[in-house]
Amino acid sequence: PVRQLMAADIQARKGGAPLVCLTAYTTPMARLVDAHCDLALVGDSLGMVLHGLPSTIGVTMEMMILHGKAVVRGTSKALVVIDMPFGSYEESPAQAFRNAARLMAETGAGAVKLEGGVQMAETIRFLVGRGIPVMAHVGLTPQAVNTLGGYKVQGRDADAERVMADAKAVAEAGAFSVVLEKVPDGLSRRITEAVAIPTVGIGASAGCDGQVLVLDDMLGLFTDFRPKFVKRFGELGQAADEAIAAYAAEVRARSFPAAEHVFPDVLKAKA
Ligand code: KIV
Ligand code: NA
Numbered sequence: 001p002v003r004q005l006m007a008a009d010i011q012a013r014k015g016g017a018p019l020v021c022l023t024a025y026t027t028p029m030a031r032l033v034d035a036h037c038d039l040a041l042v043g044d045s046l047g048m049v050l051h052g053l054p055s056t057i058g059v060t061m062e063m064m065i066l067h068g069k070a071v072v073r074g075t076s077k078a079l080v081v082i083d084m085p086f087g088s089y090e091e092s093p094a095q096a097f098r099n100a101a102r103l104m105a106e107t108g109a110g111a112v113k114l115e116g117g118v119q120m121a122e123t124i125r126f127l128v129g130r131g132i133p134v135m136a137h138v139g140l141t142p143q144a145v146n147t148l149g150g151y152k153v154q155g156r157d158a159d160a161e162r163v164m165a166d167a168k169a170v171a172e173a174g175a176f177s178v179v180l181e182k183v184p185d186g187l188s189r190r191i192t193e194a195v196a197i198p199t200v201g202i203g204a205s206a207g208c209d210g211q212v213l214v215l216d217d218m219l220g221l222f223t224d225f226r227p228k229f230v231k232r233f234g235e236l237g238q239a240a241d242e243a244i245a246a247y248a249a250e251v252r253a254r255s256f257p258a259a260e261h262v263f264p265d266v267l268k269a270k271a
Contacts, residue, residue, distance in 0.1 A: 020037045028074065049217075111134065136173075141181070203227060217230045
């Protein structure tokens with residue numbers, strides 16, 4: 001039996017075979033992800049993807065804990081990383097520790113992820129020093145959509161040094177890995193060379209130490225937005241639409257349920 005991966009195992013994969021990561025929010029999806037991936041991320045993207053929120057700003061600790069528990073139940077090999085929601089860690093290292101400890105203790109996840117670079121380095125050091133593995137997330141940090149002014153590529157031209165400094169700061173603070181989101185290809189490769197921890201790209205570069213996508217995006221289940229970096233590996237939304245349309249037509253035609261789906265009033269006599 002394979003033991004569940006830990007943050008230290010992921011960190012040790014720097015420069016090795018690419019780390020395969022996807023989001024998961026539920027037990028059945030976590031089982032599918034667990035069979036093929038190194039890391040299952042309970043992303044706060046679940047606010048938009050599952051709950052219809054306009055951004056990740058409204059995601060709560062309670063939502064993350066409920067989905068985190070479901071994902072942990074569906075995994076036995078992949079490391080489960082759970083996003084700290086907006087407002088649960090920015091105030092102080094102490095606030096971050098209290099909420100990170102709650103996420104880990106109540107769900108059984110193996111690590112937390114939080115957004116921010118230089119600004120969050122002190123908090124990352126505080127958590128890691130007290131037993132909480134932290135995955136960092138720099139470049140486009142969606143919880144900061146209101147100050148960034150949209151979901152734009154980060155680190156072009158003169159802005160490149162800011163994103164580089166953020167990645168270096170979280171690595172030096174003790175993060176075990178760092179997500180690079182919407183960071184240009186060349187800069188992502190330079191960051192990957194410059195930091196000692198694995199970089200996990202989303203809209204970044206094939207040169208990163210690993211890749212992550214939102215599962216529902218790559219399956220074609222969530223189609224409200226279609227970022228350039230989302231490759232559709234499946235068209236499950238279309239398949240679901242076709243199945244539901246077929247069901248509706250058969251119900252209206254009274255062709256469902258058929259004889260094999262209903263219960264006879266009298267059991268057949270034994271032969
Ligand atoms: O919330 C999320 O799904 C994420 C990944 C896209 C990295 O943070
Ligand atoms: Na997230």
